[in-house]
Amino acid sequence: MAYRRLVSLLSRxxxxxxxxxxxxxxxxxxxxxxxxxxxxxxxxxxxxxxxxMTMMKLLSVDELxxxxxxxxxxxxVEKEYNECLQAVTxxxxxxECSEDELKEKRTKVSLLAPLIQSIRELDKKQQEITETEMLxxxxxxxxxxxxxxxxxxxxxxxxxxxxxxxxxxxxxEEADMSDLVLEVTAGVGxxxxxxxxxxxxxxxxxxxxxxxxxxxxxxxMSSDLGxxxxxxxxxxxxxxxxxxxxxxxxxxxxxxxxxxxQGRTHTSTMTVAVLPQPTEISxxxxxxxxxxxxxxASGAGGQHVNTTDSAVRIVHxxxxxxxxxQQERSQLKNREKAMKSLRAKLYSMKLEEExxxxxxxxxxxxxxxxxxxxxxxxxxxxDRITDHRISMTVHDVRSFLLGEDLLNEMNSSLQEFSNQExxxxxxxxxxxxxx
Amino acid sequence: xxWRRTLSRSCRCCLGCGRSGAKGxxxxxxxxxxxxPALPAGRITALQALDVWKRHFEEKGVTEPxxxxxxxxxxxxxxxxxxxxxxxxxxxxxxxEKTEQVWxxxxxxxxxMPVQYVIEEWDFRDLTLKLRPxxxxxxxxxxxxxxxxxxxxxxxxxxxxxxxxxxxxxxCGSGAVSLSLLKSLPQLEAFxxxxxxxxxxxxxxxxxxxxxxDRLKVYHMDVIxxxxxxxxxxxxxxxxxxxxxxxxxxxxxxxxxxxxxxEDHAALDGGEDGLNVIRQILALAPDxxxxxxxxxxxxxxxHPPLVRRWTEENVEGLRYAETRHDASGRPRFCILQKExxxxxxxxx
Numbered sequence: 001m002a003y004r005r006l007v008s009l010l011s012r013x014x015x016x017x018x019x020x021x022x023x024x025x026x027x028x029x030x031x032x033x034x035x036x037x038x039x040x041x042x043x044x045x046x047x048x049x050x051x052x053m054t055m056m057k058l059l060s061v062d063e064l065x066x067x068x069x070x071x072x073x074x075x076x077v078e079k080e081y082n083e084c085l086q087a088v089t090x091x092x093x094x095x096e097c098s099e100d101e102l103k104e105k106r107t108k109v110s111l112l113a114p115l116i117q118s119i120r121e122l123d124k125k126q127q128e129i130t131e132t133e134m135l136x137x138x139x140x141x142x143x144x145x146x147x148x149x150x151x152x153x154x155x156x157x158x159x160x161x162x163x164x165x166x167x168x169x170x171x172x173e174e175a176d177m178s179d180l181v182l183e184v185t186a187g188v189g190x191x192x193x194x195x196x197x198x199x200x201x202x203x204x205x206x207x208x209x210x211x212x213x214x215x216x217x218x219x220x221m222s223s224d225l226g227x228x229x230x231x232x233x234x235x236x237x238x239x240x241x242x243x244x245x246x247x248x249x250x251x252x253x254x255x256x257x258x259x260x261x262q263g264r265t266h267t268s269t270m271t272v273a274v275l276p277q278p279t280e281i282s283x284x285x286x287x288x289x290x291x292x293x294x295x296x297a298s299g300a301g302g303q304h305v306n307t308t309d310s311a312v313r314i315v316h317x318x319x320x321x322x323x324x325x326q327q328e329r330s331q332l333k334n335r336e337k338a339m340k341s342l343r344a345k346l347y348s349m350k351l352e353e354e355x356x357x358x359x360x361x362x363x364x365x366x367x368x369x370x371x372x373x374x375x376x377x378x379x380x381x382x383d384r385i386t387d388h389r390i391s392m393t394v395h396d397v398r399s400f401l402l403g404e405d406l407l408n409e410m411n412s413s414l415q416e417f418s419n420q421e422x423x424x425x426x427x428x429x430x431x432x433x434x435x
Numbered sequence: 436x437x438w439r440r441t442l443s444r445s446c447r448c449c450l451g452c453g454r455s456g457a458k459g460x461x462x463x464x465x466x467x468x469x470x471x472p473a474l475p476a477g478r479i480t481a482l483q484a485l486d487v488w489k490r491h492f493e494e495k496g497v498t499e500p501x502x503x504x505x506x507x508x509x510x511x512x513x514x515x516x517x518x519x520x521x522x523x524x525x526x527x528x529x530x531x532e533k534t535e536q537v538w539x540x541x542x543x544x545x546x547x548m549p550v551q552y553v554i555e556e557w558d559f560r561d562l563t564l565k566l567r568p569x570x571x572x573x574x575x576x577x578x579x580x581x582x583x584x585x586x587x588x589x590x591x592x593x594x595x596x597x598x599x600x601x602x603x604x605x606x607c608g609s610g611a612v613s614l615s616l617l618k619s620l621p622q623l624e625a626f627x628x629x630x631x632x633x634x635x636x637x638x639x640x641x642x643x644x645x646x647x648x649d650r651l652k653v654y655h656m657d658v659i660x661x662x663x664x665x666x667x668x669x670x671x672x673x674x675x676x677x678x679x680x681x682x683x684x685x686x687x688x689x690x691x692x693x694x695x696x697x698e699d700h701a702a703l704d705g706g707e708d709g710l711n712v713i714r715q716i717l718a719l720a721p722d723x724x725x726x727x728x729x730x731x732x733x734x735x736x737x738h739p740p741l742v743r744r745w746t747e748e749n750v751e752g753l754r755y756a757e758t759r760h761d762a763s764g765r766p767r768f769c770i771l772q773k774e775x776x777x778x779x780x781x782x783x
Contacts, residue, residue: 217519220519224482226526292762292763294575296575296576296763300735301576301761301763301767302576302761303681303682303735304690305691305694306572306574306694306698307498308499308503326516327516327519328558329515329558330558330561330578332560332579332582333560
């Protein structure tokens with residue numbers, strides 16, 4: 001049972017690259033984490049807005065490797081690899097496996113190969129260090145010194161290899177390699193919420209710039225006072241979806257609004273949705289399923305009409321999903337942008353269906369589900385930003401909203417926690433399924 | 436409100452840039468009367484100006500009142516659309532100079548001058564083109580015409596010979612189609628012609644602005660009157676493209692003032708059945724085209740079956756390939772291909 005589940009997990013080609021280090025101390029700024037009593041491995045919370053009772057601690061590489069479940073898992077993976085390798089190597093004489101099964105095993109072998117190699121290198125290094133440690137007791141001082149240096153170098157290699165093994169173990173999401181469409185929408189709080197939404201949109205533009213990603217506005221609906229009702233942008237660049245996915249959810253601001261005359265603090269919200277953008281090949285839409293609406297539709301169009309309204313609205317008939325764009329003066333460009341938006345929406349809908357079961361259990365919400373989950377609060381009075389999923393607080397709201405170092409650090413922490421959760425899940429599933 | 440104080444301040448009626456190339460049909464109902472709101476006494480913000488002019492356009496029956504004021508004011512603020520203007524610029528007070536510019540341009544719009552002529556530019560696919568009356572303003576449908584040509588030219592980059600691809604545009608107007616093709620196909624060489632000197636000048640100007648002048652040759656020619664000359668000039672063309680005048684003469688009168696008063700009627704009127712220029716292009720096409728070269732035409736939705744029949748009956752060496760539709764689902768584009776004529780040996 002466990003075998004098959006493991007196999008199905010691994011065959012989905014997922015790899016994340018986490019940093020499995022001890023929690024970083026952010027220079028010059030306080031980073032508070034709630035102390036933990038024990039890891040929350042047995043307390044998988046369904047993702048809700050409720051404050052976390054026991055916080056999941058970020059385990060170090062060594063701590064993870066000390067876990068029996070991890071060691072057993074590694075052994076399992078090796079065993080599976082060896083079995084597949086054997087089946088594939090002796091396939092000519094072995095009639096037991098069908099052609100399809102063989103193909104599956106071949107894929108598995110190539111998938112697992114890097115991981116197995118790292119595991120073996122790790123084992124080798126462990127052996128080396130044991131031998132070196134014997135030399136530490138030697139009488140010869142010079143030899144002892146050399147042994148000491150050797151041991152240190154070995155320890156470093158072991159750390160690196162362990163990290164690599166963990167990275168290779170973590171399943172990767174199908175969408176991790178893609179670009180994304182970012183959507184921001186003002187929530188509760190009227191004009192103040194819309195002003196906050198505008199600031200958040202700017203923050204993400206800054207974040208994109210910080211990472212060297214492109215930021216192409218697809219839609220931008222502002223309000224009278226300079227706030228933003230709704231906007232969307234197409235972001236593309238290396239690891240863009242992988243990082244941005246942690247921003248999805250409801251963000252809450254607590255401050256005295258500009259429009260407030262009596263100096264009272266208000267709480268307003270805005271929602272961020274992150275939709276992975278599939279490539280042309282991986283996700284195609286049948287043009288027949290689309291109805292394209294433009295202002296040219298009525299009358300004869302063509303040379304008969306000269307208009308400047310080049311807004312385009314595309315309706316996906318089977319699902320009823322709609323995307324529109326009026327950002328550009330060229331109708332073709334508006335159509336292209338609306339299509340981009342629509343593809344992202346359809347794709348994320350498809351992904352949501354596929355992965356809903358999996359992510360229900362996770363605290364660190366990824367992607368578009370849980371739009372009503374309050375993930376972060378920006379409190380101006382206390383000049384702090386708190387992410388509720390990992391109970392992490394950083395200070396200096398103004399700098400945070402630039403979308404640079406501070407946001408990046410919080411984002412990285414979220415990634416680490418998420419990776420650890422994924423790993424735990426992987427190990428737990430392996431354990432649970434013991435016959 | 437201060438702007439309602441002064442009414443009907445008559446100002447000089449603005450009709451294009453003083454060009455009277457357009458043979459305007461002045462209907463009694465649409466005699467241009469400009470009564471622009473007076474310049475504000477104090478300073479106003481862009482947002483306020485947008486509102487003032489939107490209302491004024493509405494009052495005067497100017498079509499697309501909100502879009503008009505938005506595009507004009509955005510342009511003066513250095514942006515293409517109002518959505519791309521940052522909040523600060525919108526809420527800051529405009530300088531006296533800027534306010535005057537807003538008033539000047541918006542007043543032009545009052546006379547139903549198309550926005551594209553008022554701001555003297557517009558976007559076409561990924562180009563920004565300079566536009567001036569009476570040169571025809573590119574329509575969104577024509578963006579799709581370019582798409583069709585591009586798809587084919589990209590699929591078959593060159594004939595067996597490694598000769599460069601060439602295209603010929605009849606009736607280039609502002610140069611939109613040719614320049615778009617040149618922009619997307621770095622190896623393409625383009626020839627364009629127009630019977631209007633204004634159009635020829637504008638096409639050349641746009642080519643220069645876009646850095647594409649090396650690969651575009653523009654000719655001042657009329658496809659009907661200068662057919663002989665053309666036959667000597669153009670041969671082995673990969674693609675013949677045109678958005679020819681295709682309106683039916685009787686439909687001309689129903690056009691909006693934006694078109695009637697400001698755009699060159701010769702760029703619109705295709706004769707009684709709208710096919711005068713189209714027929715000429717098709718008749719000459721086999722002589723211009725290389726083997727398997729194609730003709731791409733934008734037409735009136737009623738034309739495709741007519742074009743097919745006429746070609747079958749009158750043009751040897753040209754086969755009607757397909758009809759394509761525009762984004763609104765109307766039959767809009769005719770594609771024809773040069774082929775060896777098949778003469779049934781028994782028929783003669």
